[in-house]
Amino acid sequence: MAVLERPVPAKFWLPQLEPFDGLKNLQDHLNTFKTTLGLQQSPDEIMCRSFPTTLRWAGREWFTRLPTSSIDNFEQLSSAFLCHFVGGQRPKRPADHLLTVKQGERETLRSYVKRFTQETLEVDDADDKVQLTTFKAALKSKEFVISLAKNPPRKMAEMLLKAQKYMNARTHWQPS
Template identity: 80%
Template sequence: MTLGLQQPPDEILCHSFPTTLKGATREWFTKLPTSAIDNFEQLNNAFLRHFVGRQRPKRPADHLLTIRQGEKETLRSYVKQFTRETLEVDEVDNKVQLTTFKAGLKSREFVMSLAKNPSKTMIEMLLKA
């Protein structure tokens, strides 16, 4: 019962932290000088400064209209790029996401199949993609 109330030691927190990281965050962590961090609070603050402190202002929803699937770009790559860009948009609703996603697709056949069987949510659309 008391285990849930106790804070784990810094050593455990610092060693377990990198196991939760992927991609850019993992790369950032591996480039930290070994002597730069003495405790978990410093690690937490360094992480926040690097990733939260660099956040750009949110973009308007019409930014999604600029995302287009390249001629030789795979659908998987386009979905990944579109999803990443959506995170940078301020208050985008489901209809805008669906419309702009379809507008950026290169395959007219896929767009026609989506028109015949329309998705109601972006998740549904991504599953079809």
């Protein structure tokens, strides 16, 4: 049966996924989509018809330029998607990249936390110990470093929570 001729099942629900915009991890997007629709045991044709709803900007533009009736199954669509966008994906960086992320002299802790967190998303295989070590090594606030030494976090999530509490306490103590 042709992709566009397959009726949508009555109990089908469209997954609410973060749209792929051409910049995010395409393999992760594809895997998340397949897993989510796999839970509904969606036929191949429905997967093909649903996939463009998870695309925006460059992703949607690519899809709309596909020749009509050029896709027969989801494997074909997946392959075309990967082939088109794989060149635009930045390769993951090694864990030692985090050593280059340092808090600027006048940078707020809030800004540094946000930037460091973004950078960890670009790194392949950065475990908690690497993240903790590199994060602490680049801190400029001596007060915060001293507070961490008293009760050191063991996980990066703990570190981020401590940073949030420290930032909140500093906000409340400063005069308006």
